[in-house]
Amino acid sequence: MSAIRLLVLGAVRQHGRAHGYQVRNDLEYWGAHEWSNAKPGSIYHALKQMAKQGLLHAHEIAPSTAGGPPRTEYEITDQGTEEYLRLVREALTSYDQKMDVKSAAIGFMVDLPRAETVALLKERIRRSEEWRSAVTEHYVPEEGPGQLGHIGEIMNLWVHTADAEAEWTQGLIDRIEGGAYTFAGEGEPFVGVLTEGEENPYATGERHPGDVR
């Protein structure tokens, strides 16, 4: 699973109706071009693809008011909303090591109910533990570790990473159960998009924190 569809669906959904450039701007505002594959080509491609698949509805719109080529506005469909929620759930639950998917999942988790989010995160921990024991049982050879040479360091890395993530996830669960943040159905949601005309404080310039090169 790549993060691009989730990010684009999430951005369009928060706007209600958005054209590609707006989505692109939101993702830049979120720093997503730094920590995910949210580059112009990918964004426009995802929009077109998802429109073709019925997840988005495309409105052909007259030339832009502010220069540039005519633009297409997109709205999320019911099917798209369903897919969006499915992707958020999957990204929260499944133990994989992709930062971009994890980050997007956290950004969008508040679109789910609080109790469900907690349940999904617990399932995530369960899966990471399952995976952890599969690594330790399967790859540590009968003749004892050391047999593997430096290759054993790879398993070591995986186990270390899995542990660190489980620990962090547990902390997040605790904070959520402690009442932090505002989840679906709990009142005014947190809005993280730029409204028309608002300027982006994180606009391209000097180094960003997401600058992972």
Place this chain on the structure above:
Amino acid sequence: MSAIRLLVLGAVRQHGRAHGYQVRNDLEYWGAHEWSNAKPGSIYHALKQMAKQGLLHAHEIAPSTAGGPPRTEYEITDQGTEEYLRLVREALTSYDQKMDVKSAAIGFMVDLPRAETVALLKERIRRSEEWRSAVTEHYVPEEGPGQLGHIGEIMNLWVHTADAEAEWTQGLIDRIEGGAYTFAGEGEPFVGVLTEGEENPYATGERHPGDVR
């Protein structure tokens, strides 16, 4: 940077001369089809592409001795070896969060001298710390954290991950400085490929530890 080129170059190099299927088998032996994008299509594509770019030399060979279509054998060129070492260095040094690249880097680090490996890993820690402070300084707003709502959890995740990785990297550095493993120029290298006819103990079957779904 994707891991496929590094993995394929590394596999061909360890063999001296290998055809696609052999590379494919080695990568399966390493479990790479589970934790990286080392699928048949990607492997053959990478081989052809790198042959076209002069990193590998392709020998057209008569039909296989053991059934199947004729096969092409590849040998790494000087340019390919240079690129391989460059990729190993980059993968060891650069702080990014891709497990597949990290794992491959560790698997191949012993092709570099011990001292260089340690230096590169120290640089890696330095970069991850630099990145960590960029995150904390830049994204924690002046009005204090909490301003960000649940979005702050993303930064929290990044910082937590960076710390865990730095800790693990430091442990690895200590072990290497303590004399563990056999590095370039230190005698008989560790060999991790299957010789012709040897069977793969990790052949496809029940779950592998790399099964990250």
Place this chain on the structure above:
DNA sequence: CCTTCGTTAGTCAAAGTTGACTACCCGCCC
């Protein structure tokens, strides 16, 4: 006025990735 620069909005070719598919040969079982 007219050129140049930045912003808006998006396209495109080339490269990489995926997963299913082909084709060949060997051994084995009935």
Place this chain on the structure above:
DNA sequence: GGGCGGGTAGTCAACTTTGACTAACGAAGG
């Protein structure tokens, strides 16, 4: 002896990703 299961070796079309490029307009300066 024929057919079928499994291993060998690789191809292919569809899709995604990348990074550079285009084109239109407004503002600003000379």
